[in-house]
Amino acid sequence: MILEIKIAMLVLVIVCAVASITIKDLLGAAVVFGTYSFMMCLLWVSMAAVDVAFTEATIGAGISTVLMIAAVFRTTRRTKD
Amino acid sequence: MDIVMYVLLGLGLLFFTGGTLGLIRLPDVYSRLHMAGKIDTMGSISLIAALFLHEIETFDMAHLLVGLKILLVLFFQFLASPTACHAMVNACLRAGLAPWVKDGQRSDP
């Protein structure tokens, strides 16, 4: 795969990872975490690990985002720290 | 065939560019979702259709099967993304977000 696209994906992974732990809004953090998982999935595809990418796309970007949003919906949306 | 493919690619990129610009520049949630809907439907569908045309350029069984799968992706994209957009706009309306109006005009949410 083209090197520039790989570098852009890596930068996006890092940005999403930092953003998802610094955002105060927990719902936004859950959504950004979903984006992070999807970027990781693209990165796995670029490394030709399609099975891992499939698992990451279904579990990371799909189910875990839903579970986190459900948990936020049932608890609170603001962090304490 | 090639010309159609390039036109579709250009159209998709045009929609992506305009949609991204609108997503950054537009004032409120409804107009931004409007632009997101443009990206999701028109942009993606043009790009996927271009991919399909590129795939069936060499016409045999294997390429046709992959092309059919790409067409299925297009179909579900076409169904799912307007639904997601609609759900988001609906939730915004339920949450009581007022639409943006120009200065000096009456806002009626």
Added chain:
Amino acid sequence: MKRLALFTVILAGVLFAATASEFPRLGDPDSAPSRHLSPAYIQGSLPQTHTPNFVTAVLGDYRGFDTMFETAVVFLAGMSCFFILRALRRRGLTEVYYYRHKPTGVVLAMLAPRRISPRTSCFERIDADWTPQDMVVETMCLFMVPFIQVFALYVIAHGHYSPGGGFQGGVLLAASFILVGLSRDLRTVESLLTEKTAILTAAAGVCLYAGTGLLALFFGGNFLDYGAYASFFGAAVPAARSMGILIVEIGVALTVMATLVTIYKLVSSRGTVEEGL
């Protein structure tokens, strides 16, 4: 505390960067695993197990123990969520059920012991935070569900030839149930896959996996050696291995599906599987 966490993270990052320089490059043909281990799997999986996708072969057959205990871990995660989150008896909370008269839209609130039988057709039970259902979203989501399930079955059964397998297919099946729950309400999911059925299904998946391994002992093979089923299936040893991988993947898919649906139900309804997202 925060400074300590930052220090730990930076230390771990520096250590990782220092060790990462020693790793072989991605796809380096001279590195130790690429010389002995990978060629054995890549060249051996098709003649030994009739499975062109050697990731599935490694997961299901060569490293069958790992996958079995991963399945057990998924099942245990579901059970822990059940025991931690499930509110079996709600003391001190007055339970109010809301019923909506369908023709007129009048809503009745009823205290806990009294309830309207679901057989009376003109009343429907609604959530406390119910809003009028949106027809577009509900119709489209319910339209998508069968396609998702068919794709999930394809992923499970076609895992030998293309990317996929039990975990992914099970997650997709769970996603279809969760989509029903999101577009309608939790009670529809509960009527499709009750809590008891879900937990029994999860246990049955683990038992299917372990039982497949155990049954191989009675056919004269080792534990999880599906080649022993060759006489039972009336096929050659590699074909029997392929069949064994398929059975095992079905077990994994059952466990993952039931566990994820259970966790979703518990998380989205505060432990009472009554009113969900």
